[in-house]
Amino acid sequence: MVVPKAVYRPTIVYRPIRPSDLEVLKQIHADLFPIRYESEFFLNVVSGNGIVSWAAVDSSRPDGENDELIGFVTTRIVVAKDSEIQDMLGYDLRSDQTLVYILTLGVIEPYRNLGIATSLIQEVIKYASGLDTCRAVYLHVIAYNEPAILFYKKMSFRCLRRLQDFYYIRGRHYDSFLFVYYVNGGRSPCSPLEVMVAVVAYLRSLFSSLVCRLWKSEDRKASRWSKCKETSSLLINQNKRIVSAENAGCQCV
Incomplete structure (x- = not known):
């Protein structure tokens, strides 16, 4: 009789990104994204210099690497009136109102389809909702990334605009979709x-x-x-x- 192999159920824990995550963070970005990020970006992420981030780790990994990044999301706070989407936030913007912009979101391949990306975005939305001055969470998605587009629609983000030639990658231009999730009474005109x-x-x-x-x-x-x-x-x-x-x-x- 063949005993079926037990399905591995990871125990995912979420925490802030730390300086010790620097090298793994760089490697995952290089593996997942076509855009190359400057060293300053990673230093700002791990030090929390103007960037708020969350890491996902598998605390039940049998190889002893139970605190190594397997997913992450990085964000920064921007002033609403100085943002590129100020025209999509109604006409009653105050000088103190802010937005949360999602910079990067990624999960390594073995841990996909386990709800980790969903939990990371929920952490961002929860954080933004807890800021009295915040009116929305927003981000850009490259036009050919269908899985990401479907994911954000599933997360109730609204696709408000297509930006022509937003990205320039390896000598080619690519369009981008702008997605917005309103919080704390924020709304579009x-x-x-x-x-x-x-x-x-x-x-x-x-x-x-x-x-x-x-x-x-x-x-x-x-x-x-x-x-x-x-x-x-x-x-x-x-x-x-x-x-x-x-x-x-x-x-x-």
């Missing part, structure tokens, strides 16, 4: 369709209000006419009684 829908809803409400007023006006007129008829009828009856009394008096005399 109304699209033309949304404006039209709002106008139609307003006109419908206005029309209903006018109809109600007309009905009320007609009801008041009908009520006044009914009271007038009652008053006229009462006056006629009173006059009849007066005339009858006068006639009766004449007859009596």
Whole structure:
């Protein structure tokens, strides 16, 4: 009898990226991304100099490397008014409002499809939501990266814009998609369709209000006419009684 091999279930732990992760971080970036990052970028990541990051490690690895990076996400905070997406954040931006920009996100191949990337993005969203001044999380995805595009759509990010020739890699230009996830009441300006829908809803409400007023006006007129008829009828009856009394008096005399 063949005993099926047990499925390895890693125990994933999330923590900040540390200086000890520098070399592994560089290697994973080189393996996963077509863009080459400067040494300064990695130094800023591991030292937390203007960059907020999360690392994923497998604490149950049997090889003793239970604190080695197997996934990561790096972000930085930007001022909303100085960002490239300020026109997508409504018209009430204050000087203190911020955004969280996702710089890089990656998981090494043996650990994919285990929900690690999802958990890392959830950490970013949770962090951004905890910043009172933050209005959105945003990022760029190269146009040919279909798995990443589907992933961010699944995570409820909105694809708001296609940027022509955003990337220049190895002598070629590539388009990029801009994805945004709004937090803390952040929102995009109304699209033309949304404006039209709002106008139609307003006109419908206005029309209903006018109809109600007309009905009320007609009801008041009908009520006044009914009271007038009652008053006229009462006056006629009173006059009849007066005339009858006068006639009766004449007859009596």
